[in-house]
Amino acid sequence: MPEPSTILNGQPRRETAPELPSVLIATRHGQSTANVEFQLAEANGALTVPISCRDADIPLSMHGQAQAQAFGRWWAELPTGDRPRSLWCSPYVRAAETARIALAQAAGLGSVPVGLPVRYDERLRDRELGVLEMLTAAAIEKHHPEEAARRRRMGELYYRPPGGESWADVALRVRDCLRDLCAEEAGHPVLLVAHDNVLLMLRYVLDRLSEAELLELDVVANCSASIWRSVDGRLCAEQWNGTGHLPATN
Structure with a gap:
């Protein structure tokens, strides 16, 4: 006799394939004004950056806007069956601007419907850094040496700054x-527009990476293209961090 757990209403239980999008495309927002300022600060060893707004309100730079346009053109040139007509996005300004510009570009080329709705989801927001927010590496070493030491000891995946999130915390909301x-x-x-750490955690979750494999990944480039395709009940990586469609940095 079959075990009770293998029958349902007198019939053998049938395993059904999980519901998945046919293709999942993910991109990081275009270059932001904060990206520019932090690059300059890190190069000069500066302790501060001239940013007064909250992290959620940081906009794109001019180059970031051009990157978003280039991503929209890439989107428009995808095969028809792979061309997203659903868009999930972080509510942060730099991500929302990227989505708006890319969508306008793709729609202007006649490849996606004009006025395609964007779903903003707070689970796709950038990692929260708590007391370390808007601090350069030099400033953290100077003003929070105990936190810098704890970060090195625990590693990037599990280190949680006071008032902030670890990478693992971000992975939990990405899974959800x-x-x-x-x-x-x-x-x-479907297209997902978010942030560097969110995309790292997306790959960590979907590709079932180990901690060591995760830490070997390169920084996620602004407006890069990463693609997963549904194959045998899993979203399988087809492309990671592609940048061939982007304009050169000025």
């Missing part, structure tokens, strides 16, 4: 967001 995204976008191509 993926459950909703997969259920709502089953069978359809």
Whole structure:
């Protein structure tokens, strides 16, 4: 006799394939004004950056806007069946601007519907750094040496700054967001616009990376293209951090 756990209403239990989007494309927002300021500060060993707004309100730089346009052109040139007509986005300004510009570019080329709705989801926001927010590496070493030491000891995946999140914390909300995204976008191509750490955690979750494999990944480039395709009940990586569609840095 079959075990009770193997029958359902008198019939053998049938395993069903998980609901997945046909294609998941993810990109980091375009270069932001903060990206520029932090690059300059790190190069000069500066302790401060001239940013007075909150992290959520940081906009794109001019180059970041050009990157978003280039991403929109790339989107428009995708095969019809792979061309996203659903867009999930971080609510932070730099991500929202990237989504708006890319969508306008793709729609202007006639490849996606004009006025395609954007779903803003706070689970896709950037990692929160708590007391370390807006501090350069030099400033952290100077003003929070105990935190700098604890970070080195614990490693990037598990270190949580006071009032902030670890990478693992971000992975938890990425997993939760993926459950909703997969259920709502089953069978359809979808685009996700977020942040560098969110994309790292997306790859960590989908590709089932170890901590060592995660830490070997390169920095996620602004407006890069990463693609996962549904194959045998899993989203399988097809491209990671592609930048061939982007304009050269000025």
